Structures are given as C-alpha cells and as structure tokens.
Amino acid sequence: MPKLIKHFSHLVLPVSVMTLLIIINLIKGADYFRITMVNGAFYGNIPNILFGASELVILSIGMTLVTAASRGQDISIGVSATITSAVFVQYVLQAGEVTLLTIVVGFLLSCVIGLLLGAFNGTLVSVFKVQPMVASLILFTGGRSIAFMIDGKLSPILANDISNQIGTVIPGVPIQTPIILTVVFIALVAVLFKTTNLRLYVETVGINPNAARLNGINPKKIIFLTFLIMGICTAVAGFIAVNKAGRHDSVNLLKLIMMDAILAVAIGGNSLIGGKFSITGAIIGAYTIEMLNRTLLRLEIEPATIKVFKAVFIIILMVLSSPVVRVFMKKALDRFRSWRLSISQPKENALSTTNIAEKKEE
C-alpha cells in the first residue's frame, strides 16, 4: 500500500482539488450527481463536465508531451485547431452529399494539416532552437486569418445529420459522442505508450538532452515527434469543437484554450520546464478545470466576474502546491508525528532508535 501511494503521489493535487470541488457542489445542492435521461442519452452535471472538457483533455495530452520534451509550451494549439477544422468544414461543404466516408476523409485531411502545422512548430523548435512559446507565437498571431481565408466567409454552417450526431449524440447510444471520442483517443494514447518507448525517450530528452544524445537518442527527432503528436491532438480537438458548434467561427473557436491546457498540465503535477511527466495528471487537471468553470456557474456567480474567482482559485492552488509550502507542510507533519510519538510511547521510541543504531553497527 505505501508503494501504491508513492506511485500516485503526483496525483494528490489534482484529485484533492477535484474532491474539494465536489464537496462545494454537494453543499450547494445534494443533486449534484443526479443523472437524467433525455431522448435516450444521459444528462446531468457529470456528463456535462465530461462533454465540455473533451477538447481540453485532448489538447492537454499534447501539451504535456511538448512541455516534457521541449521544456516549453505551444501556445498556438487553439489556432491550429481552428485551421484544421476549417479545412475539414470546407471539404465537407464541397462534397455534394455528406456520407460517413466524407466525414472520415475530411477528418483525415484535417489530421494531415495538423501534422503539417505541428511539423512547422517542431522544425522551428528542434532544428532552429527557437523557444517553443516564441515559435508558436507565429501561428498564434497569424493562424486565425489563415482559417478565415480558408472559410472564405464568416462562420460557414455545418448542417448535416452526421456532424450533428458527432457533436451531440448518436440515437441509441446513451453517452454523448464527444465523450466517447475522448475516451477512444485516451485509449489510443495509452496503447502508444504501451507499445513504444515514448515515455522513456521524452523524459530522457527533457531531463538531459546531452546524455540522451550520448546514449543514442536524437533529441531533435523526439522534440519534433512531440510536436507532430500535438498536431494530431489539435486536429482531433478541432474536429470535436466544430461538430459541437455546428458552424466554423474562425474568430472564437477554442479561443485562448492554450491557457487552460497549460494550467491542466500544471495542475496535473507536471513541471513546466520539462522532464518527468504524467498524462493521467494532465487529464484529471483538464476535467478539474471544466468542473471549476461549471461550479462557478452553479454558484450563480455573475458571468462577468467569474474569471476573477477562477483566478483567485488558481492562485491558491498554485501556492499550495509550490515547493515552499510542500516543504513547510512536510516539516510540520514530521514535528507533529514526533510530538505525538513522544507523548504516547516515550520508552518504546527510545528503544527503537537504539535498535537502529545497533543494527547499523552490525
């Protein structure tokens, strides 16, 4: 059991935050977990969170990998997703009759675009050694205009049954489609980690690129690879987002989502300067952020002021998880334990230390 605890110690923060939010919600109203069936599909607070966080979860996975390998963040993800989804929408709109095949081909096409955008950022970072944030600033600045040019007009509408079903529910399936797609995506990522050395390579490159190179790993290739994976993540997130919305709004689609994605990575216990990482943490972090957004709504805080509350919450969270507070808590805990020990069983305590000393001498 202690080994298990140690193994999941990095998840303490996101899980405790989530628990705290659940408690707040339960105090607000005991019906928090209630799930209702509407037209054969589940609705309620929890399904809403899972539904709402889909894009963020997928992007957080990519962000975790990019952060771990390149020691920096990609801030162009929301914009990249807007471009990939613009290509998807154009392909679908230009097809006469929309079939499942049209959608699949359109999606694959948008994945190719995502790979190209990832390759663009990845080349700048790995070959030209541009800081990831600066490199992705280029797409961040110009990307929405590119998406608008692809659209050709403001907000083309995606009005077909299949898109509608991808964005909401497929009749007969009780779970909303974006939730299913997210779970499938997470499963694919899990398979990727199981069948390759991605984790070992990325962590090695993120911690010590020099040593990585001397042991036969090419850090440039690995950093480039993480940006390619990020490209796929943006394509999938863009696909889900545009089908949810039913129209392609090149100005507001997934606007500023990179901020939440970076936050999810941080809440998940990941260092923003690379190295060891936890995808599970980032995923829980992403759901936590969505839960926080919805909790603030549920507490009937005025929408205009909601961001202030979110900011305050995040500041508290970050301070509590900072190394300074952690060391302080650990010391306090140690002192408390020794105090309790000295009160309850002074003799036994003294005996055990001499035992240790004796064993050492042996």
Place this chain on the structure above:
Amino acid sequence: MLSETILEMKDISKSFPGVKALDSVDFKLRKGEIHALMGENGAGKSTLIKVITGVYGKDAGLITLQGESIHFKAPEEAQNKGIGTVYQEIMLCPNLTVAENMFIGRSHSLVVNWKQMNEKAAQLLDSLGIPASPVQELTSCSLAVQQMIAIARAVDMDCKILILDEPTSSLDEDEVHKLFKLMRELKARGVGIIFITHFLEQVFEISDRITVLRNGKLVGEYETTSLSQIELISKMLGNVLEDITKIQKHEPIVSDTSIPVFEGIGLSSAAGVRPFNFVIQRGEVNGFAGLLGSGRSESARAIFAADKVTGGEVRMKGKSVKIKTPLHAIKQGIGYLPEDRKGDGIIDDLSVRDNIILTLQVMKGFFKPFSLKQAETFAEEYIKKLNIKTPTPDTPIKSLSGGNQQKVILARWLLTNPEFLILDEPTRGIDVGTKVEIQKLVIKLANNGMSLTFISSEIDEMIRTCSRLIVMKDREIVGELKGTELTETEVMNVIAQGGKNPCLN
C-alpha cells in the same frame, strides 16, 4: 605558531531516519591551521560541515566557537559569526563583474557606491594576491580565479573559519597551486581552514592536520607529517587497502597478424583535437594520459563521435564502418562513459532502473519496449553485480551518492555488452573504495575479452590498470608508453618533453 583553538565540537551526533550519520564525533580546529577532513562518501564529512554551518541542527553534542557555546539555526547566523563556506560548484553570477560578485547582497543600503566598491575589491584582491581586476566580468576569469574570488567573498567579512568543500575538483595542477598559495596566505592571517578533497596528494601538500571519519564515526585526528599516504588510505577504508596492491594487470596477447577490435585513422572532431590514429586489440586496456585540457577527453569523444566528427576512417575488426553519431558507435559495440557524470551521464529524475536499461533499450528500438518485469530483472542483476547501494531500483538516481551514480552508468554500458568500452574519468569525485572496485572491474572485463580505454587524472590508477598509455599534450599525441616504461616519472618526462621530439611529429 600558537595553537589556539577556535572551533571545538564534542560528541556531535546526528541521525536521519534509519541512518546514524554522525556518532559522537569530536572535531577541533586551531587558529591558522589547514585541517583536512577525510573519509569516503557517506563517512559523514558533509553532515559535519552542515552541522557547523547551521544547515542541519545537531541531535546531541556541544559546539564552542572561541570559547562561546553556539547553536546555529540558519546558515546566515554562521556566516555572521565568521564562518565562510565555499562549495565545489562555484556559486557566483558569471555575468557580473568581479567586484559585484564579491559584494553584492552584502550591503543593506539601496544605493551602491560603485567607485568605493571597486576600490575595496581591488584592495582585497591585491592583498590576497588574486590576479583579477574588479571591473572585469567573472566569465573572463579562469576557473581557479573564480574559485579564489568565491573565497575572497567568503573571507571578506572578518572570517575566522573558512570551509572549502572540494574546491580543487575542477582545477588543473597549475590552478591548484595558485589556490594553495591563497590558502597559505589566509593561514598566515590566522584563519582556520577546513579542507575537504578526494585528492590525497593535495592533502599531504597543504594540510597541517587530518581528521578521518568512517561510517559516521571518528577514526582519529593526526598530524599530517606523522602519516603516510598508505596509512591514511587504510584509516579511511578500514581493510580494503590490500585490494589495491592485489590488482594484476591484464596483458593481451598481441601478434602481428591479429586484427584490432577498433582502428581509427586520422580521427578529428569539432572539439579541436589534431587528427590522430588509435588502435586497440581484443582484451587490451590502454589509456590517454595527459594534463587537463591536453585533449585526452576530446580524443575519447572523437572515437565515440560524441562531438561532431570532422574526419577520419574507422575500422572495426578490419571492416570499414561509418561512425558519425553516438548511435552508430553504440551499434558497432562501442560504449562511452562520459567525463561529466552530471551533465552527460545521469538522467537525474529517472529511476536507477530506467538509467540502467536506457542504452540497451535504445539499441533494441523505439517500438520494442522492455516489459517492466524484464527491466526489473536487468536492473536487479546489475545492482547486485556492481554492488550498487540504492534503496530500490525505483529510486531516482539523483538521490544516490556519486560513486553509486557512476556504477549505474557503468551498469548501463555493461548491459549493452560492448566490445570496446571507453571510460573517461570513471573515478573522478568518488570515494576510494569505489575507485578500487572500478579498477578491479576494468581488469576483470579485459580478462573476459573486452577492450577498454581508461582515462584518469590520477596517473597511478592508469599505470595500475593500463598495459599501454598514449600520452597527450596540447591536443596531440606526443608519445606512447608500454611495459617497463610505464612509470609515473616516465609519463611526466614525455609530457614535459612532448612536442619537441622530432620523430613523433
């Protein structure tokens, strides 16, 4: 000289969970003496220093500073009482000037009088004989001078005790002597100096007294003149001394027709070593000897393609092969344990297990990860074989001692079963016990047919293990020694005369 005691520690004990780091240790520092604190890694040297400087509190015992009982709760208190500490890694700001580095953070006023500060710095530098100007940038000074400036910063404030924790580990011989001059100057002023190092020669050259610790216990305090090197080593180790003398070199059987394992012709790299030839036979141990900066590491790195290869031909067992990246070298069965363990060797946040399997895993390929069980088996096998002291294979490598980290890197390469292994300073900065273990391992591997290149700053180690030494100076090969020529004086002679011998140019 008056032997007035400035610092006295009595019955100092300090425990960490499960370990008794110090067990009623006594220590006495007199005015104007250089006192070496010796012991293997884990003997308790650093703990003792940290108790003196207030980083750790003590569990039991008494510390008196000039007759006054003290109990520091924080390092600043120790500093204010005149205890200065200089660590192995230079903790200064490279982009500031010398004077700024000496005084910044010292004054509490918001306005800095630059002129006055520079004048004061110039005075102090001059009086200590440090060859630096107050206004030059710190990066433009050599490592030794930077180290001296760190000392100047520490002694500036009415310093009574100066603690030097491995100050010489990144300095070359000439620089060490400059540092020693400064230490003698401070000694003459009555500063008590506590000196920690792994270099035995330096201890005998500079120290007046030696205190030896072993496993957290005091072995004794000795006048340096009353001890021989061998006696000191045996006090530090207890009983492994015999092992050193037992090391038997392996002489490979070489005939004119035997094909070398590795043959490099005209190798050169971007790190700036002159094109050189290098040959090693099966089961041979050879080494690059030379001073720091002579090009011995650069040559080793050129063989492994650790720096960008700029020219040369390579043959492995007679077959011409291309080695342009470390991965090529690894696939040809070459291993390289780098000189800079922290910077190029360990992946500090990863577990001992991941650090051990890393290179074999890379050889196996990106799409073929080892199962956890398999990795665990490999790790446990080598933890046992090399006697690596780690709580579990899952422990991050950064929490191991230097010697054990080095063994993990060694395990990483042995696991790949290389035909030719280059060990660049494998014994630097690690305790004597592990040094001996590594030398013995080198011989054992050679006996089993592995070819090894062994590089060390300590020439006696190389003479003990290598059957052939390639001597380098100013980034080129100036001579080669084998058989009976392998003595320390001969190596020195070749270095001293190096480059002048016409038949070698």
